[in-house]
Amino acid sequence: MTSKPSDESLEQRVKALERQLSECKQAEAEIRYSEHRYRLMIEAAGDLVFSVDQSGNFVYISPNCETILGYPQEAFEGRSFEPFVHPDDVSGILEAVSEVFQQFGQSPEAEVSRLTVEFRAKTRSGAWKWLSARNMVVEEKNGILELVCIARSITEKKEAEKKLLESEQRYRLLVEASNDLIWTFDLTTMSFSYCSQSIERLLGYTPEEAIGASLDDIFFPEGKRQVMAAFGSVISGESDTDRVFIAGEHRRKDNGVAWMEINALLHRDEYQRPVSFSGVSRDITERKKAEQEREQLQAQLRHAQQMEAVGTLAGGIAHDFNNILSSVIGFTELSLDEVPEGSLLHKNLSQILVAGNRARDLVKRILAVSRQEEQGFDSIPITPLLKEALKMLRATIPASIEVREDICSRELIVHADPTQLHQVIVNLVTNARQAMPEESGALEVSVEPVRFNEDVQRKFPELGPGDYVCISISDTGAGISKQYLEKIFEPYYTTRKEGTGTGLGLSVVHGIVTGHKGHIAVNSEPGTGSTFYVYLPLAKQEQRQEQETAGALPTGTEHILLVDDEQPIVAIQQHHLERLGYQVTPRTSSTEALAAFQANSARFDLLITDMAMPNMTGEQLAQAVKKIRPDLPVILCTGYNQKFTVSGAGEEVNSVLMKPVDRTEMARTVRKVLDHESAF
Numbered sequence: 001m002t003s004k005p006s007d008e009s010l011e012q013r014v015k016a017l018e019r020q021l022s023e024c025k026q027a028e029a030e031i032r033y034s035e036h037r038y039r040l041m042i043e044a045a046g047d048l049v050f051s052v053d054q055s056g057n058f059v060y061i062s063p064n065c066e067t068i069l070g071y072p073q074e075a076f077e078g079r080s081f082e083p084f085v086h087p088d089d090v091s092g093i094l095e096a097v098s099e100v101f102q103q104f105g106q107s108p109e110a111e112v113s114r115l116t117v118e119f120r121a122k123t124r125s126g127a128w129k130w131l132s133a134r135n136m137v138v139e140e141k142n143g144i145l146e147l148v149c150i151a152r153s154i155t156e157k158k159e160a161e162k163k164l165l166e167s168e169q170r171y172r173l174l175v176e177a178s179n180d181l182i183w184t185f186d187l188t189t190m191s192f193s194y195c196s197q198s199i200e201r202l203l204g205y206t207p208e209e210a211i212g213a214s215l216d217d218i219f220f221p222e223g224k225r226q227v228m229a230a231f232g233s234v235i236s237g238e239s240d241t242d243r244v245f246i247a248g249e250h251r252r253k254d255n256g257v258a259w260m261e262i263n264a265l266l267h268r269d270e271y272q273r274p275v276s277f278s279g280v281s282r283d284i285t286e287r288k289k290a291e292q293e294r295e296q297l298q299a300q301l302r303h304a305q306q307m308e309a310v311g312t313l314a315g316g317i318a319h320d321f322n323n324i325l326s327s328v329i330g331f332t333e334l335s336l337d338e339v340p341e342g343s344l345l346h347k348n349l350s351q352i353l354v355a356g357n358r359a360r361d362l363v364k365r366i367l368a369v370s371r372q373e374e375q376g377f378d379s380i381p382i383t384p385l386l387k388e389a390l391k392m393l394r395a396t397i398p399a400s401i402e403v404r405e406d407i408c409s410r411e412l413i414v415h416a417d418p419t420q421l422h423q424v425i426v427n428l429v430t431n432a433r434q435a436m437p438e439e440s441g442a443l444e445v446s447v448e449p450v451r452f453n454e455d456v457q458r459k460f461p462e463l464g465p466g467d468y469v470c471i472s473i474s475d476t477g478a479g480i481s482k483q484y485l486e487k488i489f490e491p492y493y494t495t496r497k498e499g500t501g502t503g504l505g506l507s508v509v510h511g512i513v514t515g516h517k518g519h520i521a522v523n524s525e526p527g528t529g530s531t532f533y534v535y536l537p538l539a540k541q542e543q544r545q546e547q548e549t550a551g552a553l554p555t556g557t558e559h560i561l562l563v564d565d566e567q568p569i570v571a572i573q574q575h576h577l578e579r580l581g582y583q584v585t586p587r588t589s590s591t592e593a594l595a596a597f598q599a600n601s602a603r604f605d606l607l608i609t610d611m612a613m614p615n616m617t618g619e620q621l622a623q624a625v626k627k628i629r630p631d632l633p634v635i636l637c638t639g640y641n642q643k644f645t646v647s648g649a650g651e652e653v654n655s656v657l658m659k660p661v662d663r664t665e666m667a668r669t670v671r672k673v674l675d676h677e678s679a680f
Contacts, residue, residue, distance in 0.1 A: 048131070048153075051139075051146040054101050056081050056094065059146050068153060070124030086128060089119035096135075100147055104138040118154065130158040181260070181281040183210075187235075187274055190214060202260070202283050204253030220257075223248040227262070234266050235274045242266040244277065247284060259288040318363050322639035322659040323566050325363070329356040329660045330572030360660050361388065379539045382412045382421070382469055386447060389425040396430075398439040406446035412469045413539040420512045427509050428473045428532050435477030435530060444474040449538065463519050467538040474531040480524040488522065509534075553664060554671035558605035559583040563593040563621065564637070565613045569659075573608070576663045577670070590616040594624050601628050606674055611638035622652040633673040637661055 048068050050061040058076040066072050069084070082090050096117045115135055120128040133151035140146075181202050184194040195210035203210075203218070215224045226248045233239045244264040249257050264279025332353045339346045386407065397403060414421075432443050450470045452463055480488065489510040513520045516536055524530035560582050564570045567588055574584045585604070587593035590613045597604060607625055609618040616624075622634045634652060639659040654673045657666060 046152075048151040049148070050076070050151070051148045052081060052097065053147075054097075054145055056097060059144070060148075069121055069129065084122050086120035086122070093117055093119055097147060100135050100138065101145060104145065129153060130155045178280075179283075181283075183279055183281065185264075185277045185279070187276055192218070193276070202281075203250060203258060209253075218251055220249055220251050223250060230262075231266075231277065244279070250281075257285075258283060259285045318639055320639070321363060322360070323569060325356055325360050326566070326572065326660040327568040329353060329360065330569065330576075330663075332356060333663060334572065334575055356660070358388075377415055377417050379413050379415050380418050380421075382414050382416075382471070382536070383407055383409075383447060385418055385421060386425060386445070386471065389422055390429070390445060393426060393429050397433050397443065400440045401433065401436060402442040404442060404444040406444065406448075408448050410449065412447065412449060414469060414516075414536045415539040416516050416536065420516075424509050424512050424534065425471070425473075427506070428534070431506070432473050432475035432477070432530070432532075435475045435479075437477075441476035441529075442474075443476075444472075446470075446472045446474075450535070452535075463535060468518075468535045469538055471534040471536070472531055473534075474529060476529040479526040479528050480522070480530055481526055485522060485524065489520070553580060553667040555581040555667075556671060556674060557581050557583070558674055559585070559603055560606045560608055560670070561585050561587070561593060561597060561604045562608050563587045563590055563613070563618070564610040565589065566610070569610070573661070573666070576666065580667055580670075582670070589613075590618070590621045594621060597625050598628065601625070601632075604629075604632065606633050606635065606670065608635045608637065608670075611636055619652065626652050633676075635669060635673055 046064070048062055048065055050065075051059045053059055057078055057080050061073055061076045063073055065076065071084075076084075081093065085093060096115045100115060116132060117134075118130065118132045121131050123129055130153065131151040132154045133149045136148045136150055138145060138147055178196065178198060180196075181198050182194075182196040183192055183199075185191070186193040189212075191212050191214050192210055195205075195207050197207055199205050199207060199210050205213070210218075215227060219227060226246060230244045230246050234242055234244055242265055244262060244266075247259065247261045250260045252258050260281040261284050262279055262281050264277045266274055267276045267278060269275050332349050336346060336349050336353065339349065387405075390403070390405070394403065429443070429445070436443075448470055450468050452465050452468060489506050510520055513534055513536070518534060518536040520535075521533045522530060523533070560577055562570060562574055562577070562584050563586075564573070565588055570586045570588055574586045577584050585596060587596060590609070593609070594616065597607075607622065609621050611618040613621075618636050618638075622636065625632055625634070633654045635655045635657060636653045637657045637659055655669050657669060
């Protein structure tokens with residue numbers, strides 16, 4: 001027989017059940033609140049929350065899908081994600097989803113790897129929006145596995161990255177297409193960390209060779225010192241700016257020189273520590289060459305102006321000196337006519353005449369060089385010209401330098417401009433002397449005839465077979481390196497220090513020799529010395545012989561008005577002309593000569609007048625008499641005058657004679673002018 005429970009125990013059981021029921025209701029309320037709060041958080045969040053099953057079908061998507069993509073929630077329910085994703089991104093999403101589910105299937109308790117996938121989602125308007133999705137958790141509900149993900153829009157970030165990439169591509173295109181060299185120099189490694197493609201064209205290095213190169217690889221020592229000083233000034237703060245602007249010599253890969261202008265900027269890190277320089281280098285080699293050529297041309301102009309001043313001074317001296325020589329030569333010739341040949345006095349007077357003629361020729365050459373005036377080609381013997389030039393230069397050569405001459409005694413005639421040949425000899429001898437800086441050694445000059453056959457022509461194509469004269473000038477100086485031999489005849493090329501030469505000498509020599517249809521060659525060994533060879537074609541001997549055929553001096557009976565302000569010159573010329581049969585009316589004043597002509601102009605057949613005279617010059621006198629007698633021939637005598645030369649004689653003058661006047665030349669010129677033949 002069972003006993004009934006007591007009312008007290010029943011009441012206790014009821015209260016316990018009521019407590020359990022209350023706790024369950026409270027738990028359910030908390031769950032509902034938690035779910036409600038979670039849903040509110042998802043719906044309020046800017047990110048998109050969704051879940052997909054193993055087949056890639058949507059199980060859930062947060063309501064803000066309509067805000068982000070424009071579709072309502074029901075548009076995704078049970079549908080595959082593929083229609084909403086860019087075709088190029090589908091495979092990447094499938095691989096990521098498959099990997100996550102595979103990890104969960106192997107070990108549900110293990111933590112699933114966090115994966116992030118970026119893809120383009122199609123909006124309802126048809127536009128593409130970039131999303132970045134990452135998996136949060138894998139859940140199993142009602143036997144179905146779900147991958148819960150959260151996605152955030154990264155469209156603005158992608159657009160910014162795209163613009164940055166396009167900007168970088170444009171920058172790279174500009175850099176690679178630039179004619180300038182663009183570079184970055186790392187101060188930590190002290191080497192170049194970047195160089196644009198243009199470095200290969202400018203310096204010969206490939207970009208790969210340049211990256212990692214040091215300053216020693218790109219600069220000569222002086223250039224490196226200059227760059228380091230400029231960098232140091234900016235890094236230390238001595239400079240007012242972080243910019244560097246310098247120009248200097250760069251070392252090409254072939255060890256050549258390239259002048260470049262550098263514009264660089266210092267970069268610092270977040271702690272203001274210097275880390276690198278970035279810069280642009282512009283090739284200014286041609287500009288530097290142009291500047292150097294301009295400086296050389298200016299130096300050449302200054303030299304030309306100095307030579308002009310020297311020429312003016314020489315002209316003034318020459319006028320007086322030629323008047324003196326006219327007296328010396330003229331009276332010597334007169335005296336020779338009065339003494340018997342073979343006597344001691346005749347021999348002594350002959351030596352005086354030879355010395356006077358040498359002095360006359362020397363003055364002519366000095367004037368020709370100082371005027372830099374072309375006198376025209378003529379058949380001339382090379383030996384006297386060469387010896388005369390060496391005599392002039394001997395005073396400029398130190399006594400410690402031995403001068404040797406090996407000159408052929410045979411007369412060698414060349415068709416040449418004597419002034420230009422004189423310049424060739426002077427330049428080559430001067431170069432030889434300057435090649436021996438210790439003012440010791442030997443300088444040798446030789447002249448010999450040579451005959452070229454077809455074998456020689458193959459070596460020197462510009463020379464045809466035939467007879468030539470070879471002038472060689474040797475020194476025992478430092479010599480010339482092979483790398484410079486091909487350049488020594490180029491204009492402005494010189495290996496001398498600044499201020500010791502213009503680099504024009506050998507180029508001028510080359511031009512003159514070529515203009516004479518000749519050839520110049522050089523043989524040199526460093527430490528041994530150099531030899532320059534000048535080949536000039538010999539003139540035809542019959543031409544020379546025709547010129548040298550001397551007959552009796554022409555004579556005449558005409559009346560000549562002779563004018564010169566130097567009484568001795570008038571006396572000499574009067575004596576010569578009267579011996580030839582002419583009647584002479586002498587005057588030492590141009591105004592008196594004009595008066596005599598005005599008194600009876602018909603009696604004169606010729607006017608011979610000096611150029612430089614007081615009151616009225618010879619040119620003015622010629623103009624005055626021509627107004628009275630336009631048909632009267634005029635011969636002008638001058639010691640030196642820049643304005644009035646043989647090549648620039650005016651209509652009033654029929655011929656010009658340079659003082660001191662040779663009596664043979666005067667006799668022939670007078671006859672030609674009187675016979676109305678051209679005397680120029």
